[in-house]
Amino acid sequence: MEHHRYTERDSAMDVDNHREEDQEKSEEEDPFLKFVDYARSELLSLEDDPTGDGSGAGGYGWSWIVSRILKTCVAYSSGVTPAILLSELSQAWSEQRRVGAPKKRLEVINQLKKDHRRTKLPNTVTIDSICEKNFLSLNSVLETIIIDAFVLPGTNIFMLTLGDYWSSNIIDLYLHRRYYDLAGMQNGVLKRGREIFLTGCYLRTATEGSGHPRLLPTEYLVIILDESQDDDAMLLAAQFCSDSFSSISLDEVNKGASYSLCARIESIESAEIQGSFGNLQRKQITLVDGDGVTLKFFLWGEQTLLANLFRVGCMLALDKPYVTSSEECGIETSEKFCLEYGSATQLYLVPYIQHEEQVCITLTPNRHQGSRPMSSYSPSQGLRFSQVSLPRDSQGAIDFSNYPFRSFVVDLRNKMTRICLYGVVTDIIKEDNIQETVFYLRITDTSGEIWAKLHFARFWSLGRVSLGHTVFISGLTCTMSKKQKRLEVSWFENSIGTSFINISCLPALINSSCLHKLSQLADISNQASYAQVCRVWLDPIEYYDVNTRFAHSLCGHFVNMIPDGTVKCNFCHIISDAEVVRTFHLKITLADKSAKVLAWCTGQTAMDLLQISPEEFNDLPEEEQLMYPSSLENERFMVALVNCKRDGLVTDELLLDDSTSWEITRASKCE
Numbered sequence: 001m002e003h004h005r006y007t008e009r010d011s012a013m014d015v016d017n018h019r020e021e022d023q024e025k026s027e028e029e030d031p032f033l034k035f036v037d038y039a040r041s042e043l044l045s046l047e048d049d050p051t052g053d054g055s056g057a058g059g060y061g062w063s064w065i066v067s068r069i070l071k072t073c074v075a076y077s078s079g080v081t082p083a084i085l086l087s088e089l090s091q092a093w094s095e096q097r098r099v100g101a102p103k104k105r106l107e108v109i110n111q112l113k114k115d116h117r118r119t120k121l122p123n124t125v126t127i128d129s130i131c132e133k134n135f136l137s138l139n140s141v142l143e144t145i146i147i148d149a150f151v152l153p154g155t156n157i158f159m160l161t162l163g164d165y166w167s168s169n170i171i172d173l174y175l176h177r178r179y180y181d182l183a184g185m186q187n188g189v190l191k192r193g194r195e196i197f198l199t200g201c202y203l204r205t206a207t208e209g210s211g212h213p214r215l216l217p218t219e220y221l222v223i224i225l226d227e228s229q230d231d232d233a234m235l236l237a238a239q240f241c242s243d244s245f246s247s248i249s250l251d252e253v254n255k256g257a258s259y260s261l262c263a264r265i266e267s268i269e270s271a272e273i274q275g276s277f278g279n280l281q282r283k284q285i286t287l288v289d290g291d292g293v294t295l296k297f298f299l300w301g302e303q304t305l306l307a308n309l310f311r312v313g314c315m316l317a318l319d320k321p322y323v324t325s326s327e328e329c330g331i332e333t334s335e336k337f338c339l340e341y342g343s344a345t346q347l348y349l350v351p352y353i354q355h356e357e358q359v360c361i362t363l364t365p366n367r368h369q370g371s372r373p374m375s376s377y378s379p380s381q382g383l384r385f386s387q388v389s390l391p392r393d394s395q396g397a398i399d400f401s402n403y404p405f406r407s408f409v410v411d412l413r414n415k416m417t418r419i420c421l422y423g424v425v426t427d428i429i430k431e432d433n434i435q436e437t438v439f440y441l442r443i444t445d446t447s448g449e450i451w452a453k454l455h456f457a458r459f460w461s462l463g464r465v466s467l468g469h470t471v472f473i474s475g476l477t478c479t480m481s482k483k484q485k486r487l488e489v490s491w492f493e494n495s496i497g498t499s500f501i502n503i504s505c506l507p508a509l510i511n512s513s514c515l516h517k518l519s520q521l522a523d524i525s526n527q528a529s530y531a532q533v534c535r536v537w538l539d540p541i542e543y544y545d546v547n548t549r550f551a552h553s554l555c556g557h558f559v560n561m562i563p564d565g566t567v568k569c570n571f572c573h574i575i576s577d578a579e580v581v582r583t584f585h586l587k588i589t590l591a592d593k594s595a596k597v598l599a600w601c602t603g604q605t606a607m608d609l610l611q612i613s614p615e616e617f618n619d620l621p622e623e624e625q626l627m628y629p630s631s632l633e634n635e636r637f638m639v640a641l642v643n644c645k646r647d648g649l650v651t652d653e654l655l656l657d658d659s660t661s662w663e664i665t666r667a668s669k670c671e
Helices: 002-029 031-044 062-075 082-097 107-113 127-133 177-183 230-240 250-254 301-309 603-610 614-619 622-632
Strands: 142-151 158-163 171-174 195-198 221-224 260-275 278-288 294-300 315-319 322-325 337-340 346-350 355-362 385-392 416-430 437-445 448-456 470-480 487-492 499-502 532-538 544-552 559-561 567-569 573-575 580-591 596-602 636-643 662-669
Touching: 002 031, 031 062, 031 082, 062 082, 062 416, 062 470, 062 499, 107 142, 127 171, 158 177, 177 346, 230 260, 230 315, 230 346, 250 322, 260 301, 278 301, 294 301, 416 448, 544 559, 544 603, 544 614, 544 622, 580 603, 580 614, 596 603, 596 636, 603 622, 603 636, 603 662
Parallel strands: 221 346, 294 337, 448 487, 596 662
Antiparallel strands: 142 158, 142 195, 158 171, 195 221, 260 278, 260 315, 278 294, 315 346, 322 337, 355 385, 416 437, 416 470, 437 448, 470 487, 470 499, 532 580, 532 636, 544 580, 559 567, 567 573, 580 596, 636 662
16 A cells, blocks of 8 residues: 555656656747847857856846847837847947946046946936937936036036946036036035936937037936045035934924935835826835934925935935925825925935845756756766855845846745746736735746736736736745745836736737747647747638627726626726727637647737727628628638646636637737
């Protein structure tokens, strides 16, 4: 009996091992992953990286490349070529990696660069990229050093000449008048060698009369202070240490008193407020002063751009902030008053210097790090180990956004932030939470599976996502739950660096030969973890069933009418009538010379196959609806197929029966 039980267990383990081997083989054959590896090798060949392991690549690793490829695919929905993708990647790579010609680097920047240990803020652009593109978006951040400060001859207009650590070019800025008192003095703060952060800038492009671009005045300027410099330490002590949050008095404010305050940034939160004239953007910055007292600093409307210059952990010094009562401000908070960015406010920042933590990585790809299985390496090769430096914040969380290799489920640990995962969706659950919109999504890769908790700002906004779809999700955070002592993975829609791309539903996928492998229907595999692309025709005589139904426009899932008159989405639950659209539910046989496959689809994909809108189809007489498919018999299509039935689960009991395990996620008519 003991031997019999052992044999059963051993057999079960063999099944699991075979299943895992099938999954790994599937990922090795994934055309998208293969192109990512190819693109990464091409980019690394441009670098001085003799080891070839990416350790000299400055952190622009696997997830950075995937994000850029997907961004280009979204922009070129009609399809991409290797040349387009590599061109976009190399241009972005050059901008990120640019250091400028040493002979052109200005002396003041060279001196400061020795002590420069900060990582770039999100949205930071270089002066070189501005000059090359002759373009600057309003929410871009410039981390600059003042090269020169001067008055335009014959005027009282102050100009600053700016450089940065990564560029060989310089650019002039028209200084906003609210900062003139800081530049007009002989010992003014805005002088040569001073670092400043800017955002909300408009670019005056080069013309025939002016051979180079200039930055127009911006109110959104933050002056950087260095406590290790005597002048800056004296400025902080003399101007910002006498006042504290506890010393603020609304009565004194009403009499004309002003304050100069210094506090640490504890959190930065976004919100959208419903106002009389529409929605208004708001940023809430929670500040903690030296006495441990907490106060809220609010930015409204266009002022929210200033938050691009802040980072949690930095010390923010506010000269003459606008002080108002929380009641007047319309804010529900325990504090009696709050701070706002007023017309006389000037901001100084002592940046938080991120410490770095050494993270061990394998230089020889292991079973989860590359396309070759471990068995393909000879014993003499072995596994080599190295370390990469990743930024760590004041709470001990490590930022993995620039980790050189792909992260897998098995790699996830407590206090990992900005993690990216590439895997297959195997389950989705809506949390019953009235206050928030929260979904749980199970992601599976070759190493295992994990539940990710998705927090949405208002409602589901990712479009149709179902079982079997391959997704790339960035901006994940790992924490250890206090009660269960279990690893929890969460994602917040509006956090910096978050994205969610459903690769199986990308329009560019079936139109880009470099991102898919063309298969015959007889060769498609149930074990494949990626969308399989085939050239087919429709065979409605074999099987055909179509009807029009109502679906939730945001998630693409079907809805039902409840007797009380409300509408229930089978995915998101209760929704409003305004969000309901008519859509197709189509089940049809696909055929090629090798085989026939029964598959289903809905939404835009069904419209692409039937070449008619649901409204137009619904208006046809019943006889014409029945005869309609016969007009499509000679049409040829490129389709992307995913296996939507995994481990006995199906996407939606309203969409599938036991005989239908293939979903058509994209379709395009062959010309």
